[in-house]
Amino acid sequence: MDITARPWRSALYIPASRARALDKARSLPVDAILFDLEDAVAPSEKDAARITLREALAQGGYGARSRIVRVNGAATPWGAADLEAVTDMAPDAVLVPKVSHAHEITRIADRLAAAPGCAETGIWAMIETPGGVLNAPDIAAAPRMQALVMGTNDLGKELGCRGRPDRLPLMASLQACLLAARAAGILCLDGVYNAFRDEDGLRAECEQGRDLGMDGKTVIHPGQIAIANVVFAPTGAEIDLARRQIAAYEAAAAQGQGIAVLDGRIVEGLHVATARATLAKAAAIASRGTE
Ligand SMILES: CC(C)(COP(=O)(O)OP(=O)(O)OC[C@H]1O[C@@H](n2cnc3c(N)ncnc32)[C@H](O)[C@@H]1OP(=O)(O)O)[C@@H](O)C(=O)NCCC(=O)NCCSC(=O)C[C@H](O)C(=O)O
């Protein structure tokens, strides 16, 4: 399956301990749900959250939304039980936190391979440590890997950098992970925007991530979904340009030419490939019926 062939504009974290939020997500226009057993769940609630999540997933109702479960790390008191539970839940993917080395992924891939219901379960890796950034190419190329997810809070903490609206201190890490994801043919999702009621700030950060090449934004509140969905979807102007580029290129090709000119710019095969991808993404979004 080509994981990049469907939209990933928004991926919503939900603390697995919040039954009401787990229910609400069944009607939210989000492309993926990140059911969180890790940092959003207090230590005293870990065991109950695992049970609550298992029941919610068994009940279903999440439709086309991709179901991703973020487990606790292997070195924590909850990691083993989470992984055991996940093999029963058989989500679309397991999200592994604080990955620093590819062998952490291989270990989970081996475990999933031994679980009868997890033949199709992918692995997503949170990149939120300096080691994770430096080893991102190996991590992205590990078995079952489908996505790198930027953990910009933990990464900022580990780097000791300042939070800035332009995210300059994080830029080398964001781009290193994008390069690794693209080289491996997998997704790269941007980190969360903590000020969840600040729409202008969120939009600006989404636009920055989109311009870098991110596939979508991880979000923490339902109020953030619509902005991510709009920013990471092709605009009307982009769709119009894509259609005209394809038409111009096909007309030139019919006359035996390998290059077309449109609006004073050349159109080559590579631009047509991008144009077709834009139209395919727009069609996939339209078929999902979410804004
Ligand atoms: C941030 C929140 C604690 C705010 O919650 P709350 O005060 O309940 O917000 P609202 O009253 O505005 O909620 C309105 C309704 O929306 C539902 N809701 C809220 N959040 C979610 C959600 N995430 N998913 C689904 N539904 C949600 C409420 O239940 C209300 O519904 P209703 O009662 O029917 O009206 C809260 O949003 C929250 O907990 N968000 C998730 C935080 C989280 O998961 N954090 C961990 C991931 S971020 C991270 O760790 C990134 C990475 O690792 C890094 O290092 O950067």
Ligand SMILES: [Mg+2]
């Ligand atoms: Mg984190």
